[in-house]
Amino acid sequence: MLTTTIAMISDTVARDRQLRYLPGLQPPYDDAVAFVLGGLLTMPRAMSLALRCATLLFLFSGVWYGGRLFSRNSPEARAAQWANWRNHPFLGSFRDFVRFYESLAMMALYSRPEAARKIA
Amino acid sequence: MNLRCQNLVIGSGPGGSVTAGLLAEHGRDVVLVEEGPGEEAGDCEPFSKDEMVLRYRNRGLNPAMGSPKIAFVEGCCLGGGSEINSGLYHRTPPEILEGWRQDYGLDGATMEDMLPHCQAVEKSLNLCYSPGPIPAASQKLKQGAEALNWSVMELPRWVAYQPGKQNLDGTPACERMGMTRTWIPRAAAAGARILTGTRILRLEHRANTWVAHAHGREAFEIQADHVFLCCGPVQTPLLLRRAGIRHNVGNTLALHPTVKVIALFDDEVNSEGAGVPFHQVKQFAPDITFGSSISSPPHMAMALTNHPNERPRIIENWKHASIYYAAVRGPATGAVRSFPFTGDPYITYETGVVALAKLARGVADLCRLLFAAGATELFPTVPDQGSYTTPDHLRRIPQALPAGSSLMSIHLFCSCPMGESRQRCAVDSWGRVFDVPGLSVHDASIFSDAPSVNPQGSVMAFAHRNTLRFLEG
Numbered sequence A: 001m002l003t004t005t006i007a008m009i010s011d012t013v014a015r016d017r018q019l020r021y022l023p024g025l026q027p028p029y030d031d032a033v034a035f036v037l038g039g040l041l042t043m044p045r046a047m048s049l050a051l052r053c054a055t056l057l058f059l060f061s062g063v064w065y066g067g068r069l070f071s072r073n074s075p076e077a078r079a080a081q082w083a084n085w086r087n088h089p090f091l092g093s094f095r096d097f098v099r100f101y102e103s104l105a106m107m108a109l110y111s112r113p114e115a116a117r118k119i120a
Numbered sequence B: 001m002n003l004r005c006q007n008l009v010i011g012s013g014p015g016g017s018v019t020a021g022l023l024a025e026h027g028r029d030v031v032l033v034e035e036g037p038g039e040e041a042g043d044c045e046p047f048s049k050d051e052m053v054l055r056y057r058n059r060g061l062n063p064a065m066g067s068p069k070i071a072f073v074e075g076c077c078l079g080g081g082s083e084i085n086s087g088l089y090h091r092t093p094p095e096i097l098e099g100w101r102q103d104y105g106l107d108g109a110t111m112e113d114m115l116p117h118c119q120a121v122e123k124s125l126n127l128c129y130s131p132g133p134i135p136a137a138s139q140k141l142k143q144g145a146e147a148l149n150w151s152v153m154e155l156p157r158w159v160a161y162q163p164g165k166q167n168l169d170g171t172p173a174c175e176r177m178g179m180t181r182t183w184i185p186r187a188a189a190a191g192a193r194i195l196t197g198t199r200i201l202r203l204e205h206r207a208n209t210w211v212a213h214a215h216g217r218e219a220f221e222i223q224a225d226h227v228f229l230c231c232g233p234v235q236t237p238l239l240l241r242r243a244g245i246r247h248n249v250g251n252t253l254a255l256h257p258t259v260k261v262i263a264l265f266d267d268e269v270n271s272e273g274a275g276v277p278f279h280q281v282k283q284f285a286p287d288i289t290f291g292s293s294i295s296s297p298p299h300m301a302m303a304l305t306n307h308p309n310e311r312p313r314i315i316e317n318w319k320h321a322s323i324y325y326a327a328v329r330g331p332a333t334g335a336v337r338s339f340p341f342t343g344d345p346y347i348t349y350e351t352g353v354v355a356l357a358k359l360a361r362g363v364a365d366l367c368r369l370l371f372a373a374g375a376t377e378l379f380p381t382v383p384d385q386g387s388y389t390t391p392d393h394l395r396r397i398p399q400a401l402p403a404g405s406s407l408m409s410i411h412l413f414c415s416c417p418m419g420e421s422r423q424r425c426a427v428d429s430w431g432r433v434f435d436v437p438g439l440s441v442h443d444a445s446i447f448s449d450a451p452s453v454n455p456q457g458s459v460m461a462f463a464h465r466n467t468l469r470f471l472e473g
Helices: A002-013 A030-042 A045-060 A062-066 A075-086 A092-110 A113-119 B014-025 B049-055 B094-104 B111-125 B136-147 B183-189 B232-242 B297-303 B311-316 B352-372 B391-396 B456-472
Strands: B003-010 B030-033 B062-065 B070-072 B152-154 B157-166 B172-176 B193-195 B199-206 B209-215 B219-229 B258-265 B279-281 B288-293 B321-328 B335-338 B345-348 B375-380 B407-409 B439-441
Touching: A002 A030, A002 A045, A002 A075, A002 A092, A030 A045, A030 A092, A030 B049, A045 A062, A045 A092, A062 A075, A075 A092, A092 A113, A092 B049, A092 B297, A113 B297, B003 B014, B003 B209, B014 B030, B014 B183, B014 B219, B014 B456, B030 B183, B030 B219, B094 B111, B111 B456, B136 B152, B136 B279, B136 B288, B136 B321, B136 B352, B183 B193, B199 B232, B219 B232, B232 B335, B232 B345, B258 B297, B258 B352, B288 B352, B297 B311, B297 B321, B321 B352, B352 B375, B352 B391
Parallel strands: B003 B030, B003 B219, B030 B193, B062 B345, B070 B407, B219 B439
Antiparallel strands: B062 B070, B152 B279, B157 B172, B199 B209, B209 B219, B258 B321, B258 B375, B258 B407, B279 B288, B288 B321, B335 B345
């Protein structure tokens, strides 16, 4: 469940505003999932647990945005949910959640040789 | 596999390596323990994702909780932070040393006292200036500072330039002269035993001997007459507190909160394999320092979390973009504690309104400098700011940075401050823990206050000074 959610988060951040894939950032996302998951598992255990709980909350709150779990929603609904959490007016932890996953996924995806070739 | 030694050094970063090297060269029976990997960390590209995985503690995922939260990184490999940084060198500024003397009663650490130790460290590190062209991002910083008549300096680095070899941007290629190339081989050659992949879980004082409960491939004990804690400003206070030593330990963590600005230029300032920028603007030192950092596409993508919609455009033009930073001297308002049950570190840090105001001023002045250097568009890591395309836009910068700003730090210190003031300090002027025999601290924890400069030179100089004092008896 965690792996699928991270893969779909990677898929969401790998697209531009028109939901097209950015150059070199197409699926599959095994590399990003391994990097992000590795980070989650090596960080202090209490924080890791809190983040994993937040990830489950994020997954299930997809029902509110698109009628299904985040990982099963359309790219449009996923992008809307991601943007909503990123800009949440009250909950700083939602914004932190987005920042955490987005920075790690970006680091992993733009480290791909194919991404480097596309933007060289 | 229990071990016995005269001197146990925990942590192989700059403080631990210098300490172990000097002790071993003076004939002591030394064991140097490192939690992270040794050679098995292999050769990985500097500042890459692989380096984060292999050489950073928790892959670089360390938050200091507060408002705003601050992400910080620490090395966790043989050589510690010296293996992952840019190798920029500073001596501790004389006015900072004077402040430590006045406020914390630090003895024997005037600039004159420190000079021989600084010189010894500088010689060992092959400290040098770039023999060739400077990176374009650095050139822009210099150009902007000169246009505004601000003080700017090229920093020496602890690197070995490779004659005839160039980076792809034409700057001279070099290799880091981290601890694995300098002090650790010296320690090993002098007979020090080096254990990597070994974590010290706790220390216990038993019948005039220190016992370190270690865990590598298996659990074992290391007995030592004297223990030197050199595990950095987070792990050192945790070990002390676990040993029941709490007086002024872990209560005054300081750091250099840093905010970034991504600058777009008309001309190319970035390239694959670009050299490390090594200029800093010191016009507003010690309060605020400006510099530039590694600006590869992955780092740029990470830095643009406040500008997700602009990110594709900037990444597409990454050769015209570079990352700059404003770092401020933060207050010592942090605390190092451990989570109940797990024992993992829990770090809090309150940047405070004064430092947030300094950061806001830093963003504004850095942006002025970058416009003067020819930047066409600037993206601060501050929420709700958008981009700045003219100096007029800088009026949007708030008086103090908001809580949602993306701040980071690579410089942490002061969690066990040093000096003769027992009211404020955890260790004396020579790094010895007050009233606890056989225990010293030789890392950035002992800085009395934030030094305002890259700390590794100071860590090494103080480790050199304190170890020689220890050897004198």
